Amino acid sequence: MKVAIFSVCSLFGKELFVPLPFELHEKVIEEQRFYLAPPSSLAKSGYFIELWGTLAFDLEHAACFTKIQPQKELDEILSIYSVAQKITKARSILGDAWLFSLENFSGKGKIIAVHLESQRREESDFFCLDYELSIDVLRMRRELDSLTQKISGRPGIASLPIFYSMQKDPKVFCGQIWMAHYDGRFAKPLTRPDDYAICPIGFTSFGERYILFVSYLEGIPKLFLQKVGSLERLNVSNLRGNQLLPTINKNQANIAFVSDATGQAEIFFQSFHPTKGAIGKPIQLFSRPGSVQASPTFSPDGSSLVFVSDHGGTPRIYQLSLADRMLQKGKAAPKDLGGPLGEATSPSWSPDGKKLAYSAKVGTVRQIWVYDFALEKHTQLTTGFEDKENPSWAQDSLHLVYNTTSPSYQLYVLDLLTKKPFRITCGEGRFHYPYWEK
Amino acid sequence: MEREDFIIHIGRNKVKKKSIARAGAHLFAALFLTGCSLWNGNLWEDAKTSARYIQRAGQSLVGDVQESKLVANQWEFYASSEEDFIPVEENDLHNTPSTTKANQQGLMQAKKLPANAKGQKPTSSDFLSPAGQLASIFTTLHFATDEHVLYKQESIDALKKMAIYLKRNPNMYLFIEGHCDKRASEAYNLALGTRRANFIRQFLIKEGIEADRLFTVSHGKERPIDFRDHKDAFAKNRRVEFKIYQV
Numbered sequence: 001m002k003v004a005i006f007s008v009c010s011l012f013g014k015e016l017f018v019p020l021p022f023e024l025h026e027k028v029i030e031e032q033r034f035y036l037a038p039p040s041s042l043a044k045s046g047y048f049i050e051l052w053g054t055l056a057f058d059l060e061h062a063a064c065f066t067k068i069q070p071q072k073e074l075d076e077i078l079s080i081y082s083v084a085q086k087i088t089k090a091r092s093i094l095g096d097a098w099l100f101s102l103e104n105f106s107g108k109g110k111i112i113a114v115h116l117e118s119q120r121r122e123e124s125d126f127f128c129l130d131y132e133l134s135i136d137v138l139r140m141r142r143e144l145d146s147l148t149q150k151i152s153g154r155p156g157i158a159s160l161p162i163f164y165s166m167q168k169d170p171k172v173f174c175g176q177i178w179m180a181h182y183d184g185r186f187a188k189p190l191t192r193p194d195d196y197a198i199c200p201i202g203f204t205s206f207g208e209r210y211i212l213f214v215s216y217l218e219g220i221p222k223l224f225l226q227k228v229g230s231l232e233r234l235n236v237s238n239l240r241g242n243q244l245l246p247t248i249n250k251n252q253a254n255i256a257f258v259s260d261a262t263g264q265a266e267i268f269f270q271s272f273h274p275t276k277g278a279i280g281k282p283i284q285l286f287s288r289p290g291s292v293q294a295s296p297t298f299s300p301d302g303s304s305l306v307f308v309s310d311h312g313g314t315p316r317i318y319q320l321s322l323a324d325r326m327l328q329k330g331k332a333a334p335k336d337l338g339g340p341l342g343e344a345t346s347p348s349w350s351p352d353g354k355k356l357a358y359s360a361k362v363g364t365v366r367q368i369w370v371y372d373f374a375l376e377k378h379t380q381l382t383t384g385f386e387d388k389e390n391p392s393w394a395q396d397s398l399h400l401v402y403n404t405t406s407p408s409y410q411l412y413v414l415d416l417l418t419k420k421p422f423r424i425t426c427g428e429g430r431f432h433y434p435y436w437e438k
Numbered sequence: 439m440e441r442e443d444f445i446i447h448i449g450r451n452k453v454k455k456k457s458i459a460r461a462g463a464h465l466f467a468a469l470f471l472t473g474c475s476l477w478n479g480n481l482w483e484d485a486k487t488s489a490r491y492i493q494r495a496g497q498s499l500v501g502d503v504q505e506s507k508l509v510a511n512q513w514e515f516y517a518s519s520e521e522d523f524i525p526v527e528e529n530d531l532h533n534t535p536s537t538t539k540a541n542q543q544g545l546m547q548a549k550k551l552p553a554n555a556k557g558q559k560p561t562s563s564d565f566l567s568p569a570g571q572l573a574s575i576f577t578t579l580h581f582a583t584d585e586h587v588l589y590k591q592e593s594i595d596a597l598k599k600m601a602i603y604l605k606r607n608p609n610m611y612l613f614i615e616g617h618c619d620k621r622a623s624e625a626y627n628l629a630l631g632t633r634r635a636n637f638i639r640q641f642l643i644k645e646g647i648e649a650d651r652l653f654t655v656s657h658g659k660e661r662p663i664d665f666r667d668h669k670d671a672f673a674k675n676r677r678v679e680f681k682i683y684q685v
Contacts, residue, residue, distance in 0.1 A: 265632045295629075
């Protein structure tokens with residue numbers, strides 16, 4: 001029986017070793033301990049309580065861990081595996097424990113205990129706190145993402161930011177792009193306060209973080225590129241007319257956006273450099289007289305594009321092979337992806353390429369749906385009376401962020417496994433057009 | 439991913455030697471295969487490609503030498519140097535008439551506006567809502583549900599009045615702002631807002647206003663004037679407004 005002992009960073013709690021059978025990987029995962037080094041006087045200060053609370057939140061919401069209520073549930077779980085000797089010690093310890101259910105990923109139903117320690121050991125990884133909450137939380141989240149990757153093979157999401165547009169007063173035409181942690185905390189504005197900026201796409205290239213977004217600063221909405229931390233911006237494209245609803249390819253070498261350069265809203269494909277903007281001429285991808293096209297999204301491998309078009313009467317979602325279009329075979333007819341009849345819009349292709357999230361009306365209320373490409377099946381993910389739009393995937397393809405538009409504009413994160421959304425914004429103002437960095 | 443930059447030298451001698459030979463080879467292949475009744479769509483594309491080479495070869499013979507041009511990707515071969523973008527081909531539209539060509543070359547919006555009074559690139563603060571007499575000319579126009587065309591005579595008359603004023607004031611630039619009601623999604627509405635604005639723009643062009651003085655702006659449903667969830671509010675929000683920029 002292979003045994004894995006796994007531990008994650010500790011703040012409080014006592015030693016708890018719970019050896020369990022572990023069959024996910026062929027080799028035993030090495031023991032990994034993290035020890036935060038607080039001065040003793042601060043050991044139980046509010047600062048650490050906040051860090052502890054953040055870790056608990058992240059384990060549950062970002063790392064797919066399920067918190068187990070002490071003792072009773074732990075007994076039940078441990079009894080399944082008939083682990084000897086050290087169980088006695090485990091049962092005598094109170095404190096929080098998080099169990100990661102591999103059922104979510106493998107269906108095997110095996111469990112790994114994650115436990116916490118407060119005593120430093122020689123082999124502990126050690127990092128000093130900065131006592132700046134945003135920095136320490138980010139560092140903790142990066143470690144947690146690394147842990148998630150190691151256990152599940154899926155990328156972690158806790159350390160990647162969400163970008164969104166925020167308009168403080170809906171009656172005043174000013175709005176900025178903001179960046180925040182995935183739980184909505186540590187939010188900060190990135191663009192000029194006198195601008196109206198929407199549709200952010202955040203990405204990291206050559207070690208720097210950038211945003212691609214739509215700005216009305218020049219009167220007509222145009223695409224701009226800006227490094228996070230700077231207010232200098234670069235025009236992305238010289239294409240005439242409005243430039244709206246950008247999206248970027250996984251390799252950051254291409255973008256697609258909507259423009260009315262031809263006299264109607266159409267999708268254009270553009271070669272792109274992350275720091276220089278557009279390269280060469282944009283390519284018109286699709287046109288139908290008298291119709292409107294919107295919301296392009298790339299497949300992760302860059303071979304296809306999904307977009308919205310109303311050339312069939314009402315807005316629906318279509319898939320277009322980019323290879324067919326680029327070779328101008330004349331057969332580049334987009335494929336209608338079917339789905340509910342209720343005005344399907346704002347599609348977003350999952351990073352693993354397997355799913356498409358979008359918004360569609362169910363009766364009179366917009367809900368978030370997901371389309372499985374392999375099964376060709378549409379599934380409604382959300383319920384409730386709030387209109388929901390603009391889903392954006394996290395890089396694990398298991399979480400989505402979206403915004404409501406009624407009764408108010410707020411951002412929510414949805415875990416596809418639990419189907420439980422949690423709100424990450426509050427207060428007055430319109431929070432919308434979210435984008436989760438991947 | 440690495441980007442491939444193609445540097446194409448289209449000089450007289452190179453075209454003469456390489457392209458003619460290549461064109462000849464393609465032409466021979468096309469004729470041979472046609473004779474063997476092995477026709478398919480790909481062959482037609484190759485024949486068109488051959489014709490382009492022959493054309494360029496002919497141009498180089500009469501001295502119309504193209505300068506070296508850096509192209510970002512292979513698809514730029516399909517665009518003429520005058521075009522701002524690489525258009526979708528007619529046959530991609532499955533024999534339906536294209537509106538795109540009608541809007542190219544001379545009917546498209548200008549790339550730039552003239553500098554403002556300070557000699558700077560204009561920003562949104564330079565585009566003014568019409569006031570006084572102008573407000574009665576450039577009046578807000580409202581649309582019926584799901585419509586982007588104006589049918590009422592009073593709306594048509596208003597547009598003609600705008601056209602007359604614009605003709606008398608050649609230094610005036612007009613921003614046509616399309617707005618939508620809240621019922622469709624905000625992303626789709628951003629694209630939809632261009633539809634109403636472009637209808638107005640094309641109407642004014644037909645009335646004789648220069649295309650490069652008219653600009654569209656889509657606000658989608660980002661700027662409602664009535665925030666209620668009621669059909670009266672929807673009717674107020676389905677509108678086109680105007681901003682003026684004068685040099």
